[in-house]
Every structure is written in C-alpha cells, then in structure tokens.
Amino acid sequence: AQSVSQHNHHVILSEAASLELGCNYSYGGTVNLFWYVQYPGQHLQLLLKYFSGDPLVKGIKGFEAEFIKSKFSFNLRKPSVQWSDTAEYFCAVTYNTNAGKSTFGDGTTLTVKP
C-alpha cells in the first residue's frame, strides 16, 4: 500500500531557528506532492505544492520544499521560524494512478518558543 512517512512527530524550536521537516513516500511513479498546515483551531490550508518542473518549490510565509525523486522525499524547510509558525504540518502525496486520492502523513506538530 502507498504510504507517506513524516519522521518527526513533534518538533520544538526557538524563534529564528531553522526548520526542516522530513517527508518520504513509498511509490516510485509519478506523484504530486503537497504540504498543508493546520494552525490551532483552523482547518487545513495549502503551504506549497509540487507537480512538475523545478524541484525546489516556494510557498507562503517563507516556506520551501525540495523534491528529491531518488530519495522519494519532499522535505519542508524554513530558514528562520516565527512563533506564528506554531501549527501542525502534513505532507500529502497524490499518486497519478489513484485518480486524485491523496495519502497524508501522520503530521508533525511544530511548537515555536518566543
């Protein structure tokens, strides 16, 4: 079965620290990749996505992610986190053979200390 792994369940950082959240997926075919964020009390919203082209994609609020096909990875990065980045982050993968169905990782809770 196709799966998505997020290795860090809970990350705690101080403001201005750099962030990298890991995401690996299990399928080697054509994929679309997403990072979603869920701020406390809010619903999921898109941070960034990769469909094709430049494997380094930039999203909102200074986030970026790099697609490395050989490693089946799509890690999320931010050079300097802020307290307002405290949220839960989900990696999701849509496999093109799956008619639009996305598989989500279990999520990473990021806590940024002021």
Added chain:
Amino acid sequence: NAGVTQTPKFRILKIGQSMTLQCTQDMNHNYMYWYRQDPGMGLKLIYYSVGAGITDKGEVPNGYNVSRSTTEDFPLRLELAAPSQTSVYFCASSYSDIAGRLTDTQYFGPGTRLTVL
C-alpha cells in the same frame, strides 16, 4: 465564494444513533472527499467522489455511507454510531483534469468534531 462549508461544527451522539454530516462547495470542483482525523494521526480518507453520481471507498469506509447527487453537495452518513467513530471529520474538494490528475490543491472545510458516547 464561501469555499467548502460543513455542518454541524460539533455533535455528540449516543451509541447506535445515526446522523448526516453535510458538506457543500461552491467552487464547481468535480472531486470531493471525506477524511477523518484522529488525535496525533494524519487524515484518513473515508470516501471520495469524482463527480455527481460517482462515489468510491477510501481507506476507512466501514460504518459510513455517502451520496453525490449534485456537484455541490457530498453528505456523509453515519449509521449506528460507535465510539470508534469519535473523530474530527473534514470535507475537501479539488479540481482534476480528464486524466484524474489534480490540477489544483484540495480545499478543506472547517471540520465537524463528533463525539460518540
């Protein structure tokens, strides 16, 4: 443009009761989804629909039913509620091309928090 709306926001059910979670989108998206999110877990796909009149099972469909009579609406029915169905339920929609590839992101509703006692 309200996006994806869900009702109710909260609900408490007794074991064995039934209810319908409503989901409506006004973006003319062809794909719609129902997910559940349990504490500390990611989203699990319950059912999805690729268009009006077409639905299919996701990863965790047992205990649920759906229908898609219109493009806009995708209600989720719980029959004989069980404590294991206590969760937060999210509806989402997206647009896909003819080949079934997502050409856009998934837009999520605000969620319904359901407790079964």
